[in-house]
Amino acid sequence: MDSSIILFFSLALVIILYISIITRLSRGWCSCTICQSYVDSRWRSRFTNLCDWYTHLLQSSPSQTVHIHVINNVITANPVNVEYILQTRFHNFPKGKPFSSLLADFLGRGIFNADGDTWRFQRKMAGLELARASLRAYALEVVDREIHRRLIPVMDSVSRERGVLDLQDVFRRFSFDCICRFSFGVDPACLELSLPLSDFAASFDVASRLSAERAMAVSPLVWRAKRWLDVGSERQLRRAVADIDALAKEVIRQRRRFGFSGRRDLLSRFMESVSDETYLRDIIVNFLLAGRDTVGSALTSFFWLAARHPEVGAAILEEADRVIGVGNTKITGYEEMRGLHYLRAAVHESMRMYPPVQFDSKFCLEDDVLPNGSPVKKGTRVTYHPYAMGRIEEIWGPDWADFKPERWLRDKLFCQENPYKYPVFQGGVRVCLGKEMALLEVESVALTLLREYRVELIDYCPVPVFSPGLTATYRDGLPVLVHRR
Numbered sequence: 001m002d003s004s005i006i007l008f009f010s011l012a013l014v015i016i017l018y019i020s021i022i023t024r025l026s027r028g029w030c031s032c033t034i035c036q037s038y039v040d041s042r043w044r045s046r047f048t049n050l051c052d053w054y055t056h057l058l059q060s061s062p063s064q065t066v067h068i069h070v071i072n073n074v075i076t077a078n079p080v081n082v083e084y085i086l087q088t089r090f091h092n093f094p095k096g097k098p099f100s101s102l103l104a105d106f107l108g109r110g111i112f113n114a115d116g117d118t119w120r121f122q123r124k125m126a127g128l129e130l131a132r133a134s135l136r137a138y139a140l141e142v143v144d145r146e147i148h149r150r151l152i153p154v155m156d157s158v159s160r161e162r163g164v165l166d167l168q169d170v171f172r173r174f175s176f177d178c179i180c181r182f183s184f185g186v187d188p189a190c191l192e193l194s195l196p197l198s199d200f201a202a203s204f205d206v207a208s209r210l211s212a213e214r215a216m217a218v219s220p221l222v223w224r225a226k227r228w229l230d231v232g233s234e235r236q237l238r239r240a241v242a243d244i245d246a247l248a249k250e251v252i253r254q255r256r257r258f259g260f261s262g263r264r265d266l267l268s269r270f271m272e273s274v275s276d277e278t279y280l281r282d283i284i285v286n287f288l289l290a291g292r293d294t295v296g297s298a299l300t301s302f303f304w305l306a307a308r309h310p311e312v313g314a315a316i317l318e319e320a321d322r323v324i325g326v327g328n329t330k331i332t333g334y335e336e337m338r339g340l341h342y343l344r345a346a347v348h349e350s351m352r353m354y355p356p357v358q359f360d361s362k363f364c365l366e367d368d369v370l371p372n373g374s375p376v377k378k379g380t381r382v383t384y385h386p387y388a389m390g391r392i393e394e395i396w397g398p399d400w401a402d403f404k405p406e407r408w409l410r411d412k413l414f415c416q417e418n419p420y421k422y423p424v425f426q427g428g429v430r431v432c433l434g435k436e437m438a439l440l441e442v443e444s445v446a447l448t449l450l451r452e453y454r455v456e457l458i459d460y461c462p463v464p465v466f467s468p469g470l471t472a473t474y475r476d477g478l479p480v481l482v483h484r485r
């Protein structure tokens with residue numbers, strides 16, 4: 001590009017940035033201590049992660065609700081408010097345009113990014129498909145195969161060579177392979193022994209990271225201007241989305257050419273009732289996003305906690321030996337996994353302390369009042385915060401800081417918690433559709449690895465440091481040593 005054009009565009013960007021900062025400051029200026037701490041990042045002097053600062057604020061609030069005026073965001077950890085937002089007044093708290101426009105290039109009109117009729121249609125179809133015995137059996141087959149053909153060989157190889165392994169990276173590869181096969185019927189083979197670089201996985205990473213980073217721009221005007229000019233991160237995002245589109249559309253065309261009626265993946269199921277190529281692409285990309293990083297994150301935190309609490313691992317193994325037999329690592333079904341009550345309790349307990357989706361936001365359509373009395377003006381962002389909710393004494397008791405699977409057991413049987421106290425899979429009208437598959441993946445991997453290996457943490461930091469993003473990600477990965485039992 002000609003240097004005068006670049007200069008012109010850069011000047012235009014600086015002016016847009018300047019105007020947007022002035023507009024934002026004049027609109028949302030507030031001198032309360034919380035807003036000041038937010039604006040000048042003073043919270044960083046006491047807290048490692050933003051979610052830890054929010055937790056502190058919510059623990060200190062008598063109604064477990066705070067309003068950060070400068071970003072017009074009401075944040076709550078109060079279960080009664082959460083039920084009100086996710087169920088009782090669901091229609092007044094949609095995802096909203098501000099959120100969906102951030103993710104529109106990447107997720108299109110897919111279920112994660114849609115409201116109203118578009119969302120309702122996909123929800124109904126996906127719900128029906130996921131409940132079918134054939135799809136559930138397919139998920140089981142995909143997970144079992146990935147564990148035995150990929151995960152175990154990688155772990156064996158690292159344990160033999162006594163090398164350091166980033167478990168977070170391994171779990172992300174594992175869950176990407178699984179969700180791609182399940183949704184698309186395509187195997188990206190990310191967890192092959194050589195831990196190859198997959199262009200598709202890399203484009204997917206770039207697209208989700210840069211879409212999430214749009215939310216951090218001083219004003220939407222900034223990323224919109226960069227998008228219009230096709231420069232910087234927006235150019236990278238456009239290219240990553242183009243790669244994803246190309247692969248998705250190629251798979252759809254091939255499927256149409258060679259037939260899909262005998263295939264068991266989700267795309268083939270959807271193709272029986274949807275013909276629009278872009279819409280099919282959106283549906284699938286949304287499932288990939290929903291099922292990839294969440295499962296990887298749940299597994300990473302589980303092993304971070306399990307390595308510090310060997311007594312929990314021992315209790316899981318004792319139960320598995322008693323219920324499914326000594327040394328058996330072949331998963332035969334959902335029912336069998338459901339019989340492992342202590343394992344299920346430990347997995348739920350680790351997600352209480354480290355939920356893969358730490359917070360989730362909606363937008364208020366019309367002025368409202370939350371049950372705790374907090375007024376919410378139209379256009380306000382309203383966030384419920386599962387990470388903080390796992391740390392509220394009124395919900396979990398004075399021992400909330402302890403990793404204690406027993407809190408989920410009554411007479412040694414696993415008992416589900418109220419979803420508004422534990423909205424790790426959201427709750428209410430838009431509750432996660434993949435919960436069963438997620439539990440199958442996390443529990444199967446947890447059991448297999450605990451049985452076959454001893455995982456030793458290398459880095460003993462007291463709290464994980466998270467990177468900003470849609471799903472909880474350990475900034476420095478989870479480096480471990482692996483020992484065969």
Ligand code: HEM
Nearest residue numbers: 290291294295298356357424425426430432433434437438
């Ligand atoms: C431990 C793993 C998982 C966790 C913690 C989790 C959590 C969540 C949460 C919090 C939401 C609400 C997000 C929002 O509305 O912004 C959600 C939605 C969703 N999840 Fe999951 N999820 C997990 C795994 C999965 C898997 C494996 C799949 C696919 C098989 C899946 C499919 C979905 C779908 C389709 C939605 C959208 C539902 C709707 O909007 O109606 N999830 N999940």
